[in-house]
Structure formats: structure tokens, C-alpha cells
Amino acid sequence: MKVKSMIMSLLMLVAIPLNSSAQQNLWMGDGIRSVEIDDTQRVTLRLYAPDAEGVALQGDFLAERVAMSRGEDGVWSYTTEPLPSEMYYYSFVVDGIGEIHDPESVYMVRDVAKQMNYFIVGGGCGDLYKPQAVPHGTVSRVWATMGDMERRMVVYTPAGYETSKRRYPVLYLLHGMGGDEEAWLATGRAAEIMDNLIASGHAEEMIVVMTNGCTRHVAAPGYSEEGMWRPYMSGSMDGSFETMFEDIVAWTDKVYRTKAKADSRAIAGLSMGGFHAMQISKTYPKMFDYVGLFSAAIFRGKEGVMLYDNLEQRLQKQFAEGVSLYWIGIGCDDFLYDENVKYRALLDTLHLPYTYHESEGGHTWRNWRCYLTDFAQLIFK
């Protein structure tokens, strides 16, 4: 502490130039630039590990781990081919130690039980996932009352909400198994996507409510009296979450300036959240005019749950009440692809209209960010 204090003291006495390596050394070890994206969208990743015998790189932009090359300065590096615009995750694998985070980057997102370093390549959809020079909405972590329980939610209100007197439509956005109310903000980039789509006029101004769809917990790990538990593949497909939704909507309509009617409400979710969106929208057939099923786990509900019975009649009732958009998106490699085929066949048989979007890839955030981007531009118009 003493050395640090002395250095801090010195630092405070002198002007500190931007990116001075001296002050970076204080906080960042060796101060190398660990992620560098060039004009051709090639990315160079670096790790300082002079004593390592071998360092590999892994990331979702690579088919498999690749060896990094050691420079004379002890810095290992690897440069990719030009990468399509996207948000990417990476980690380093050192000798036999296993996967390690980038010690030079503070940019991490948690997906279920893993913290991941990331970078974003611009020039395409990645630009939507970055904060741009546009007005930014507010992101609030709130505790909503549901019966005698308090549960945590994340609420996005669009730029200008605080000072306008207007009422806004609401999109309820649901995570998948293992996720929680933080998931759409972190790996989902929901706040950046909404800011950018609204600013460019591609989406209407809207409130986005991100719920917690695992009823065994009241909040994401670390945010409640349950303490610092280890995240796992938790979820609720037994009707317990769906029956909370009336309270969630009532609380939202009470606390926020919402347009509290079906034509100003949308519900969408990914995987288990797609299942929830499907179940909730038909359980409350007068509540939502817009429904989005992203890689939905359509037929995974627990057996014997009354809420899940009579699927056909309930869907017919929901559509009879009026549905403006019933949007289904899935990747052609998704492990849930076949059951989405089956579900569309059911809707076809019942003559219930839907919009279908099939993408490449599988059960990934890369797809879910795109689906949100597409869906958000179609609702409340």
C-alpha cells in the first residue's frame, strides 16, 4: 500500500498525460494493448506472458483454438483474418493452466456462470451494439412487487422519458435458461440496440422491461440476500413464472408512464424466454398484440401443468382477441429447429398467421441480438 500511495501521490502532483504508459503501468501491469482492431477489421490480440511455454487463443470467431506467437518482448500475439462486424468473446489458454481472462481489458460480460472478455468489430451490425453519439436511455435496476414478493427487474426507458410527459409502449424481454434480468443488457446489448434504433428512427420510442424468469431466485446472482451463489442452468417451465406476469405488468403500468393496453404491449424472449412469451401471451390473451419467439423452446414445459394444456384452443382464443405480429425466428442449426418446424405446422393447421425469420447459425446470442434488432423495428407501428 505504501508504494502505491507514494506513486499516487506523485501522480496527483503532476499533470497526467492521456495514455501515459507510466500511469497505466500502475494499474495495468505491463500496459500492452491487448485488443487492436485495424481498418480492415483484422483483430490482433495480445498477452504478456514472458515465462509461458505456450499460449493459445480461443474465441467464438475461431473454429478452434489457435497458437499465439511469442515476440522477443514476451508478448504473445495473434492476428485474425478480417472479421464480420459483430460482438466477439475471447480468452487465452496458457500452457496447461487453462483458460484465463485478458488482464489488460476491463471489458467483460457475464453469460450464465462465465465472465467473458469481448470486443466489438464495427462496420455492420456491431455498430448497433456499441454506444454511439446519440441520446441514451436510462437503465434502472428495480425491485417490483409481485403479491408478497419483491423481484428484481431491469427497465430501459428511452432518452427523454424523464422530462417528457408522454406515455410509452412497453416491450417485455425475457431471457433463456441460466439467464436472469441482467442477460439482455450484457450479452444481449439491449440498451445499445434500443438507443441506436430509436435515434435513427428505425424503432418507436419504447420502455423495455427485462424480467427474471427463474422463480427459484428473486434476482441475478449477488443482488439479493441469497448471496454470492454460483450461477447455473436455472429456469422455470412449470407455470410459476407465467402466473407472475399479471403482477409484473400491473406494477410496470403503475410505476411507469405506459400506454396500458394491448396494442402498446409486446412480449418476446429467447429459448426458455420464447417459451415463456408464447405461454404468457396466450394465458393473458388480451394483454399483448405483439409476440416474439426467438429460438423458442416451444415444447419443453413441465408435464401436467394446467396452464400448458389445450394449446390449440388457447392459441385460437389469443388470435381471436387480435394479434398484430406473431414473430418466430430461429437459426437453421439450432437444436430447437425441429420443434419450431412442428410449431409452425400447428399454427398453419389452425390458420393462425405469423411472420417467420430463419437465420444461419444456432442457439447463440449472435442470433438473438439480430432477432431483437428485427423485432424492435416491427412493433408499435
Added chain:
Amino acid sequence: MKVKSMIMSLLMLVAIPLNSSAQQNLWMGDGIRSVEIDDTQRVTLRLYAPDAEGVALQGDFLAERVAMSRGEDGVWSYTTEPLPSEMYYYSFVVDGIGEIHDPESVYMVRDVAKQMNYFIVGGGCGDLYKPQAVPHGTVSRVWATMGDMERRMVVYTPAGYETSKRRYPVLYLLHGMGGDEEAWLATGRAAEIMDNLIASGHAEEMIVVMTNGCTRHVAAPGYSEEGMWRPYMSGSMDGSFETMFEDIVAWTDKVYRTKAKADSRAIAGLSMGGFHAMQISKTYPKMFDYVGLFSAAIFRGKEGVMLYDNLEQRLQKQFAEGVSLYWIGIGCDDFLYDENVKYRALLDTLHLPYTYHESEGGHTWRNWRCYLTDFAQLIFK
């Protein structure tokens, strides 16, 4: 991706028991329990690294790095002596690779340019830093308008704010050099401290506004169009932040249900933020009745700034307008200790009354969390 999809598919077909090691293995590598706190407040830390030749542990609970012991299962471990209740940081040092994060924990906070794993030992002040079974306030990331600029702030509103019609006092809470609007929430545990103090009746219900005191940036790294820049020891001690404060308070009073008068406003900050709190409170002598200087960098302002001139007269004017509490806290080992002695001597000479708290230790978050805890209990009474 295919293997992951298949495993996810399997997982969704079976009931997933809580803490099943199978599903943890999917997301967490080897699934060991990396932090274990026993009833005697001894903490065992573990890292799975079967091929490492040596692993050390470092943390702010240790005077120096300690060697960890390798078990036959390839898990390295170390058990501490009983630790006083507190929030602690730790990392592992593997062979010559350097410092690595705990791959088994998702619990990290960023301090300036470093992500740090942490744990909290309860049984004392640490209990204040954990979420407890009490009503929780809302934490919002907002963009406040200051002149023609938008800058990001974090706002805590106490539990019940959304549904009450009441007006609340406001504490403006300022970070130190290198920090930003996220600092008091992360390492500062401000939301947990306020929730717990308010719930136990030790603090009044209040709004807490956490600003960004570095005028070269509009937001913490990664949250604005400035992109994913590398945090550094940035700060503003040239008057540029202080002169924004009128707009910050006006915006807060406009957007939130505040009690918009001096006896319901407090300002406090740590290090550079203590300097800011001192300067701002005397620049706007009718604005704040409560002032808190935590390890304040009293005499570090840039020379030649008119705002910083005539310290004595301006302090006299501020106190003449009425100050209910002028609270100064510092650790006896702090590198700013001497200038705080000098500042108190000045206040004594001027017969300006203050409350002084001297603690052990230095320029640390451990002290600043305590100072916030003390200060928050004294204001708005």
C-alpha cells in the same frame, strides 16, 4: 457450438438439480468451490491448475503473496487466518504467468483499470456491504443534461420511491481520481450500504446521486461513443467539474422528487472527490448544509484557477450561510494525512466548526466504505 447445443438440449430434457456438478461443469470448467468462508471467518481459496509448477495467492487481506498448496487432484488451496468482517480482493499468480482472475467466480468489481475478484466476510461491517433481506432501492444509470452536453450519472432512489408521493433529500457522492460514476456502486458498495442503513433506521431515506468528476469524459469507459477506452488515472481539478454542479443539481431537482433546498442536500467525496466536495460546497454556499470530505486531496487543485482563490473568505462565506455538518475523515497512514492536518488548522484558525474522524489505514476503499457508513447516518436528521 454443436457440442454445447447438444448438451444444452440434453439439459433441457432433464430436471436440473440445484448445484448439480454436471451442469456446472458445462459452464464452469472443473466446478470447484473457489471461495469458502467457514464459521470462524477463515477463508479457503482454490484454483484448479494441475499442470502449474507453482501458484501463489495475493489479496488485500495478506501482507504479501503466499504460496498455495497443491492437492493430489490438481487443486491448489490456501486457508487464511480468521479475517475481520470486510470486503476483500484476491487474485492468483501462476508460475511466471502473472496475476490471473478466479475462473470459478463471476463476482468481480472494477477499480479504475482493473477487474478484481472479491468476497465478503460477514459478521461485522461486511454485512452492510452485502444485500440483505431488506427492501432494496432502485439503481439507475441516467444521462443528465448540462448545458449542451449529456453526461452519465448513477442515481440511487430508496425503496418505496416509485410508489410514494413524497420528496426526498439528496446526497451527491463523488469518486476519486481514476474513478467514474460506477465507482461508488462497485468497490464502494453504496447501494448495499444505503439499503441496509435505511432499513435498520440508521439513515434517513435519501436519493444518492453519483456523478462523473472527470470532465474529459462523458461516461465511464464503454458507456459512450468514446468506445472501449482503457481507464487511467483521469480526473479534473481545474474548476471544470465544479462549475457543472449547478446544472447537475438543477437536473436532479427537475427529474426526481427532491427536497430542493440546502437543509436537504449533502455532498461528499473521496480523495479528488473530497476536494470537489470542498470546492463545490463553497462555490455554491447556499446549496449544501452537509459536507463530507473523505481522505480529501485538499490542496491539489490546479494553480491559477479563479474558483480556487480566496479559500479563507469563501469558506467563511459558506459557513456564514449555515453548515449543519462539515465532516472530515482520513486514515492515519493516508498520504494525504498531512494536508488534512493543515486544512483542519486553517478551519480552526477561522473558527469554522467541523467533525473529525481519524481511522486506521490509508487511502483505501475499506476506509471510504466506513466513512460513507458514518456520514450517511449523520445527515438530514
